Amino acid sequence: MTELELLAPAKDLETGIAAITHGADAVYIAAHKFGAREKAGNPIEDIAELCHFAHAYHARVYVTVNTIIFDNELKEVQELINQIYNAGADAIIIQDFAILAMDIPPIAIHASTQMHNIDADHINFLERNGVSRIVLPRELTLDEISNLRSKTKAEFEFFIHGALCVSYSGQCYMSYSLSGRSANRGACAQPCRLPYDLVDEMGNILAKNKHLLSLKDLNLSGYLADLIDAGITSFKIEGRLKDIAYVKNITAHYSKLLNSFIGLNKQYKRASSGKCAYTFPPDPERTFNRGFTTHFIDGRKPNQASLNTPKSLGKRIGMVVRIYRNYFCINSAETIHNGDGLCFFNSQNQLVGFRVNKVDGDKVFPNQMPTDLTIETTIYRNEDFELEQTLNRKSAERKVECNIDVFITANNIKLSIKDEDGVSALIEIPNGFDKAKNPNYLDTIESQLRKTGDTIFNVNRVNIECSTEVPFIPTSIINSARRQLTLQLRTKRIELHKQNLRDNTNNPATVPNPILTYKANVANRASTNFLLKHGAQSIEPAFEVKRPKGEVELMVTRYCIKHELGLCPSKQGAKPTGRLYLKNDHNLFPLVFDCKNCVMKVIQPNK
Structure with missing residues (x-):
């Protein structure tokens, strides 16, 4: 019988316990350092307590050690992994090749999506070096996942919900180039969420002050059966910086979906024990979201980006039908509560928010009446006061029969x-x-x-x-x-409870690509030696160690601004645009469109 795992994020012990109580089969959490989210670290004692709680349900705890590592940190990382193992964790999630060469306990190793696990040769190389699970890139289609499954044996984990990095994970250097804050070190400044102008080589503005790199949030609620057929067994929710209410709601939502699938497909079972009962109906639209996309799961589609705002929209609840001096009337099937946060886009496509002071039937009295509200404006609820109150209390029980x-x-x-x-x-x-x-x-x-x-x-x-x-x-x-x-x-x-252990069988393996650029993210001598031992011939240092010369790709993304805006000549029959640039107050970023491979590259601006 095949086990299916729902994997939830935990920024801290409390959130990890809540995730398991609300239906997670496993959680992933960071220790105090090297966890790819510098604001979501936790002491080893908390990880040990979380393991103790999780293992009672036969649920698992995975600890992220998925930043690149500098030479002076190698010993500290090795000691940390020993502590993680002794705390009872079931696996570590890694990015740096140095860990594969370390003298560490036999804890299971999962390859983070930061390792750019996009082809079968690379995946097989990792597996032959002790990696038991691969976190696949979010950009893959179902057919591509199926193809990788047919050529590899490692377990596959795939993101099904949450915020999307516009770049291939591990391959974005925009934050470090602009601010010195490295995404590969857990300190991304998120320049992708900022507004830009899109300009052509003549200086014409094709799009002004738009969040051109800011994607909507992923929601694959309707694709779980397809993903299972394609070979996914672990379904991952993004959000180690999200609050506990979000984690409760989204975990409960997907737990119920998995249970429904298993109810109709008896050859599958959940990877942990217990049944959950909730005090609320889970609904992904009622907690943080920028609107939803299925990304590339069934091919390239428009409307992937949240062009007008990187903020949460929440749930569409209705349309304005009348406006008065201190209230407006709304046509909505939703119950609006005092304290709700509502928002709308004004005539300049700017997101405007306000708090509900009072509700009387279809009449909504804001704490301050928006001046640019018009009839037929769509209203969203991005802060659901009633749900927040429910989720901030005990909102689920999980019981083992x-x-x-x-x-x-x-x-x-x-x-x-x-x-x-x-x-x-x-x-x-x-x-x-x-x-x-x-x-x-x-x-x-x-x-x-x-x-x-x-x-x-x-x-x-x-x-x-x-x-x-x-x-x-x-x-x-x-x-x-x-x-x-x-x-x-x-x-x-x-x-x-059986702690996952690594197979230390020595399987000779040769690195698939012997010529490694800065995109291999090699930041220390241990990684260099490991790769050289496995057939690498040339290794550039990581971007964070030595900035590469020449035309540097800060970001490679399957998402394409041309396609998003209807400007793609090959797929949409648009007229050629010439060279395009992203422009903000400080920089002009050249864009390169590799139409043969259908990817877009953001190039480092000339100084």
């Missing part, structure tokens, strides 16, 4: 518990109790044994067999026995 059997004889009482995975525990109590006066006292024993309260267990069945007089067992003793049983069972589940 179990059965309890009780055997009562004249001398002792045996209580055993067995969960949905076949894990069991047993305790015995001497039977020195008086005879129960109530002939239905077995019902009382059963009722007390079912009260598992705040434990992770839900008692599905209690079976009591009594071969003697029914004893009067005080409620306090029954409750104590139940607590001992469930505690033993939880402890045993954690003990039986």
